[in-house]
Amino acid sequence: MPHADEKPMMVGEHPQCDPVKTRIIHVGMGASGMLAAHKARKFLTNYELVCYEKNASVGGTWWENRYPGCACDIPAHTYTFPFEPNPEWSEFYASAPEIQDNFMRFYNKHNLEPFVVLNTEVVEAEWHDREGLWHVTLKNRTDGSKFVDKCNVIINGSGVLTKWKWPDIEGLHDFKGELAHSANWPQDLSWEGKRVGVIGTGSSSIQMVPKLAETASQLTVFMRNNTYIAPPFGSNISNKEADPDAADPAAAGKHKYTEKEKERFRDDPAYHLKYRTTIERQIANGGWDMFNRGTELNIFVKGAMQDSMRQRLAHRDDLKERIIPTWSPGCRRLTPGDGYLEALIRDNVNCEFDDIKRITPTGLETITGKHIEVDVLACATGFNVQYFPHYKMIGTGGQVMQDSPEPNVYASVAAPGFPNYFVINGPRGNWGQGCALPSHEVQMEYILQCCRKMQEDRIKCMEPKQNVTTQLNAYMDAWHKKQSIWAEDCKSWYKDNKRNGRVYIWPGSLLHHLKFLKRPRYEHYEITYMDPDNIFDFLGNGKTISQVKLGGEAPVPYIRNDEDEVWDIE
Numbered sequence: 157m158p159h160a161d162e163k164p165m166m167v168g169e170h171p172q173c174d175p176v177k178t179r180i181i182h183v184g185m186g187a188s189g190m191l192a193a194h195k196a197r198k199f200l201t202n203y204e205l206v207c208y209e210k211n212a213s214v215g216g217t218w219w220e221n222r223y224p225g226c227a228c229d230i231p232a233h234t235y236t237f238p239f240e241p242n243p244e245w246s247e248f249y250a251s252a253p254e255i256q257d258n259f260m261r262f263y264n265k266h267n268l269e270p271f272v273v274l275n276t277e278v279v280e281a282e283w284h285d286r287e288g289l290w291h292v293t294l295k296n297r298t299d300g301s302k303f304v305d306k307c308n309v310i311i312n313g314s315g316v317l318t319k320w321k322w323p324d325i326e327g328l329h330d331f332k333g334e335l336a337h338s339a340n341w342p343q344d345l346s347w348e349g350k351r352v353g354v355i356g357t358g359s360s361s362i363q364m365v366p367k368l369a370e371t372a373s374q375l376t377v378f379m380r381n382n383t384y385i386a387p388p389f390g391s392n393i394s395n396k397e398a399d400p401d402a403a404d405p406a407a408a409g410k411h412k413y414t415e416k417e418k419e420r421f422r423d424d425p426a427y428h429l430k431y432r433t434t435i436e437r438q439i440a441n442g443g444w445d446m447f448n449r450g451t452e453l454n455i456f457v458k459g460a461m462q463d464s465m466r467q468r469l470a471h472r473d474d475l476k477e478r479i480i481p482t483w484s485p486g487c488r489r490l491t492p493g494d495g496y497l498e499a500l501i502r503d504n505v506n507c508e509f510d511d512i513k514r515i516t517p518t519g520l521e522t523i524t525g526k527h528i529e530v531d532v533l534a535c536a537t538g539f540n541v542q543y544f545p546h547y548k549m550i551g552t553g554g555q556v557m558q559d560s561p562e563p564n565v566y567a568s569v570a571a572p573g574f575p576n577y578f579v580i581n582g583p584r585g586n587w588g589q590g591c592a593l594p595s596h597e598v599q600m601e602y603i604l605q606c607c608r609k610m611q612e613d614r615i616k617c618m619e620p621k622q623n624v625t626t627q628l629n630a631y632m633d634a635w636h637k638k639q640s641i642w643a644e645d646c647k648s649w650y651k652d653n654k655r656n657g658r659v660y661i662w663p664g665s666l667l668h669h670l671k672f673l674k675r676p677r678y679e680h681y682e683i684t685y686m687d688p689d690n691i692f693d694f695l696g697n698g699k700t701i702s703q704v705k706l707g708g709e710a711p712v713p714y715i716r717n718d719e720d721e722v723w724d725i726e
């Protein structure tokens with residue numbers, strides 16, 4: 157019983173869990189922005205959402221990356237939102253334009269345009285604690301003007317691989333020929349009959365080299381690091397049941413779906429689902445052990461890939477020596493490089509292993525003094541990976557996220573000191589295996605569950621606890637040290653391109669990641685209520701929303717015949 161001198165609680169007029177209006181800003185309109193717009197409609201009421209996109213179009217990765225050969229590195233039927241199958245894929249590994257078309261189909265089908273503001277870049281976001289709002293500074297890229305928008309929640313869906321990186325080599329911009337970066341490829345660039353140089357051995361290089369080699373007069377690949385070339389994933393999965401004339405499973409990368417195969421996918425969703433799950437199970441489950449050091453699969457895959465590369469490099473012992481890694485496959489992103497090794501041994505292709513000293517107006521000079529003349533210079537040199545947002549984030553007490561010596565992120569989705577800030581596919585997310593989109597979906601649903609809780613329970617803000625975040629990251633470090641191949645002596649963007657750097661990948665399989673994020677663990681968060689002296693304000697007037705809406709007709713869903721039927725009260 158309250159003491160007589162205690163302040164009486166205010167009892168509101170609203171029903172229980174009546175959602176308080178919230179405004180959300182989502183940064184970017186790639187796959188993540190599309191999920192935000194689509195899923196918010198399902199998870200939230202009484203909200204506003206705006207997705208600011210710096211580019212002139214939506215699509216993100218697949219709008220930006222248009223270099224020759226750009227395609228997904230996992231089978232197309234698994235590179236869709238998991239709930240939105242596409243029976244129309246034309247081939248086993250879809251090309252970048254076809255993937256972009258598929259995202260556009262999703263965008264138009266679900267009418268997501270009303271949420272989007274194009275050509276508008278987020279340049280800064282600052283938390284104002286008293287108001288419980290983010291003040292987000294935006295730049296209109298058409299006229300350069302700046303303005304501020306405010307929101308309760310900011311979701312950073314600006315992509316891990318968006319800020320492409322020129323190589324740090326003297327003289328790069330003095331080059332007088334045609335200079336291109338893989339992620340900003342000029343669509344009118346012609347390399348036919350020309351001398352071409354490609355810098356890099358990452359996935360982008362692996363995909364473009366076979367295309368460039370076909371018609372370049374001379375192609376030099378500058379390879380300062382070695383890499384695995386994977387056989388096509390799913391090359392044992394048959395679709396002959398749909399069409400006896402379908403390509404043999406071994407064709408994988410060359411498998412173009414026949415009309416009959418597509419018809420079966422279209423007309424028989426159960427069959428299509430079986431096909432999709434068979435592929436996904438093989439990638440997400442069957443392959444998982446290869447990322448665990450010393451397991452049977454890890455040892456087998458390493459040996460098999462090295463043997464396959466030796467075979468494909470035929471008589472070129474020099475290349476075998478230089479290209480085949482000693483670390484485990486997967487430490488750098490595995491790319492099924494259809495035709496890559498075959499391209500490297502063509503007569504018009506040369507591999508250059510010496511470091512580049514400088515770029516001259518007509519070519520590249522190596523540290524050993526060679527000068528290689530080129531007409532076109534393609535930099536497949538990757539990205540400034542988004543360990544921190546590429547815009548300034550100012551959190552509680554004026555702390556700047558970018559001033560931290562390393563990312564301080566909880567489970568790839570949130571950050572202590574930055575209330576109501578969430579990120580899709582942040583550091584320690586699903587970077588290293590399989591498809592990005594299932595984790596995008598689960599992360600977005602996680603974030604929207606948090607938003608809904610804040611609306612319904614009258615919470616001003618939430619942020620992960622620092623001690624929980626520190627422990628979780630220490631656990632992740634220990635896990636990688638104990639068993640993951642990513643901790644081996646290899647260099648990749650998963651660890652900031654440092655051989656013995658911290659591994660920024662989830663400590664477990666894709667399924668393990670999805671299970672962790674399927675529901676938020678609110679006990680890991682500091683929660684601040686709108687009225688800290690009346691945290692039960694959300695209980696309101698003693699009625700539920702359904703009772704306010706429907707009076708005596710409100711459903712009583714707990715009365716049922718089947719105990720396992722899921723029920724809830726609005």
Ligand SMILES: Cc1cc2nc3c(=O)[nH]c(=O)nc-3n(C[C@H](O)[C@H](O)[C@H](O)COP(=O)(O)OP(=O)(O)OC[C@H]3O[C@@H](n4cnc5c(N)ncnc54)[C@H](O)[C@@H]3O)c2cc1C
Pocket residue numbers: 183184185186187188189208209210211214215216217218221226227228229230235276277278279313314315316317318360546547580581590591592593
């Ligand atoms: C060449 C390439 C191939 C890939 N292949 C695969 C694959 O085969 N399988 C796979 O699973 N994943 C692949 N990925 C990863 C791919 O990025 C993800 O699958 C997915 O497309 C990411 O979607 P996203 O929305 O999170 O990010 P993005 O697609 O990067 O979209 C982010 C958007 O945010 C915008 N943006 C960035 N900063 C700002 C700002 N400050 N203000 C406003 N807008 C901003 C960008 O312009 C962009 O449109 C590939 C990546 C690359 C680069």
Ligand SMILES: NC(=O)c1ccc[n+]([C@@H]2O[C@H](COP(=O)([O-])OP(=O)(O)OC[C@H]3O[C@@H](n4cnc5c(N)ncnc54)[C@H](OP(=O)(O)O)[C@@H]3O)[C@@H](O)[C@H]2O)c1
Pocket residue numbers: 227228229230317322323324325338355356357358359360361363378380381488489491512536537538539647649653
């Ligand atoms: N669907 C796909 O198949 C696909 C295609 C492209 C990209 N992606 C995604 O994007 C990620 C990035 O791929 P990416 O190939 O663009 O970049 P990346 O994997 O980071 O590779 C960049 C390459 O450029 C080299 N490089 C950088 N600076 C250099 C310099 N100054 N001199 C010489 N070499 C230099 C690097 O060498 P070092 O290794 O020695 O640093 C590396 O070989 C992939 O891991 C993948 O996740 C996927």
